[in-house]
Amino acid sequence: MKLSFLRVALLSLSLAPAAGFAARAWILPSQTIVARSGGWVTFDAANSDDLFSFNQGAMQVDALSVTGGDGAAVAPQNLAKGKTRSSFDLDLRASGTYRVAVAGDVVMARWEEDGKPKRWRGAPTEVAANIPANAAKLEVEQMQRRVETFVTVGTPTEVKGVGTGLELVPARHPNDLYAGEPARFRFLLDGKPAKDLAVEIIAGGTRYRDAPAALELKTDADGMVTITWPAPGLYWLDAEIQDEKATVPGVKKRTAGYNATLEVLPQ
Amino acid sequence: MSRKSRILLAALWYAGAAGAADLTLNVEIPNLPVAEYHRPYVAVWVEDGSQTIAANLAVWYQLRGDHTKWLPDLRQWWRRGGRDVKVPVDGLTGATRPVGQHILKFDAAAEPLAKLKPGKYELVVEAVREVGGREALRIPFEWPIKATARGSAQGKTELGAVALTLNP
Numbered sequence: 404m405k406l407s408f409l410r411v412a413l414l415s416l417s418l419a420p421a422a423g424f425a426a427r428a429w430i431l432p433s434q435t436i437v438a439r440s441g442g443w444v445t446f447d448a449a450n451s452d453d454l455f456s457f458n459q460g461a462m463q464v465d466a467l468s469v470t471g472g473d474g475a476a477v478a479p480q481n482l483a484k485g486k487t488r489s490s491f492d493l494d495l496r497a498s499g500t501y502r503v504a505v506a507g508d509v510v511m512a513r514w515e516e517d518g519k520p521k522r523w524r525g526a527p528t529e530v531a532a533n534i535p536a537n538a539a540k541l542e543v544e545q546m547q548r549r550v551e552t553f554v555t556v557g558t559p560t561e562v563k564g565v566g567t568g569l570e571l572v573p574a575r576h577p578n579d580l581y582a583g584e585p586a587r588f589r590f591l592l593d594g595k596p597a598k599d600l601a602v603e604i605i606a607g608g609t610r611y612r613d614a615p616a617a618l619e620l621k622t623d624a625d626g627m628v629t630i631t632w633p634a635p636g637l638y639w640l641d642a643e644i645q646d647e648k649a650t651v652p653g654v655k656k657r658t659a660g661y662n663a664t665l666e667v668l669p670q
Numbered sequence: 671m672s673r674k675s676r677i678l679l680a681a682l683w684y685a686g687a688a689g690a691a692d693l694t695l696n697v698e699i700p701n702l703p704v705a706e707y708h709r710p711y712v713a714v715w716v717e718d719g720s721q722t723i724a725a726n727l728a729v730w731y732q733l734r735g736d737h738t739k740w741l742p743d744l745r746q747w748w749r750r751g752g753r754d755v756k757v758p759v760d761g762l763t764g765a766t767r768p769v770g771q772h773i774l775k776f777d778a779a780a781e782p783l784a785k786l787k788p789g790k791y792e793l794v795v796e797a798v799r800e801v802g803g804r805e806a807l808r809i810p811f812e813w814p815i816k817a818t819a820r821g822s823a824q825g826k827t828e829l830g831a832v833a834l835t836l837n838p
Contacts, residue, residue, distance in 0.1 A: 436748070437740045439756060558754050579749060668745060 426450035426459045428550045428662050429639055435578050435666040439557035442495035449488040454607045454639045457488035464489045466507055468637040472499020472560030498557035514538035526536055526653040543658040545649040552664040553577040566594040569659035570642055580667045582635045589626045596626030600642055607637035635669040691778035691815045691838050698830030701769045708800040709766035710828055713747035717792045723751035725782040729763045742800045746806050777814055786813045797828040809834045
């Protein structure tokens with residue numbers, strides 16, 4: 404099940420951005436700040452270029468992972484997959500910050516066998532069993548991707564790093580963002596600062612304006628960017644890196660991507 | 671006697687009644703010509719330079735039923751520390767108040783003001799109304815109270831006049 408998501412999502416998101424048929428991946432929460440008594444929060448997950456209008460394709464959420472401030476997993480309820488979006492509800496009761504993420508790590512390979520093209524996609528642990536050691540014209544690449552958002556019930560808790568792939572470790576809490584105030588975010592790749600990383604931030608409601616009006620930022624030597632939010636609203640954050648530092652034995656090429664949906668409130 | 675002078679007299683009485691230093695606040699909830707009116711949620715607090723709550727003075731919300739879910743709509747109060755408050759709290763939280771003048775008085779030597787360190791502060795009043803808007807007013811003051819001091823702010827939408835009096 405996980406692989407079927409990865410095939411679709413990683414193919415469409417990571418392989419094809421230059422070709423122009425990639426869709427932006429996002430998980431949209433119905434609210435990001437919840438009172439101490441907790442409550443139900445509903446999420447839409449979709450791949451669509453219009454932010455945040457689900458008018459292209461549903462995001463597969465088989466690899467969905469929800470963890471609370473105490474690290475405990477929360478099971479999604481009323482999970483539904485539609486044509487243009489997936490949706491689910493979370494019953495969030497305990498105080499703290501919840502990370503709602505769809506993350507994947509997959510290896511894609513192409514080679515020739517007896518003059519015929521062969522393809523394989525699968526988990527990094529299954530590479531050895533599926534790609535012949537002496538495969539001719541082998542092209543192999545690792546694709547890591549994380550799409551996430553954050554919701555806080557009552558008192559926020561620290562958002563800790565995961566340590567794999569490309570990720571955001573916020574210095575300013577992701578549920579404490581206000582228009583006109585700078586927020587500092589650190590990006591990590593394999594748990595280490597991702598320097599000189601291009602980070603793009605686009606406000607929601609792209610359908611209602613002519614220009615994307617993206618904020619283009621670059622991380623410093625510590626992997627930090629400072630974002631001063633121009634206006635309240637929902638924002639989509641995008642970062643991607645391509646390198647030769649795949650974490651799978653026998654693989655060099657790697658693409659690591661990160662997307663987050665963030666809400667910025669008025670003063 | 672006009673309503674204003676009654677209020678003034680009441681404020682004077684409050685101000686003069688106690689021997690100890692106090693902080694007195696007059697908060698006006700305005701009469702709004704709207705079809706659907708709900709009493710606003712209101713938070714009153716003292717903020718220091720670090721933008722955190724130095725003292726929570728009052729939080730008014732709908733007590734009947736579970737309506738604490740709307741407390742985060744008091745957006746500035748919530749982020750500055752309201753989110754850490756487990757309501758209800760004796761002497762802090764109470765029911766929403768009707769349109770009119772509301773006088774709040776706090777003994778400078780008692781909680782929650784007693785713990786304030788000397789310095790510059792802001793008194794903040796924030797109001798948010800269901801199907802209405804939100805407004806926050808700030809009045810700067812210095813602590814401790816050395817002489818009688820007054821400050822005021824005028825709301826435009828969700829709040830009317832707010833007057834602060836510090837009596838030594």
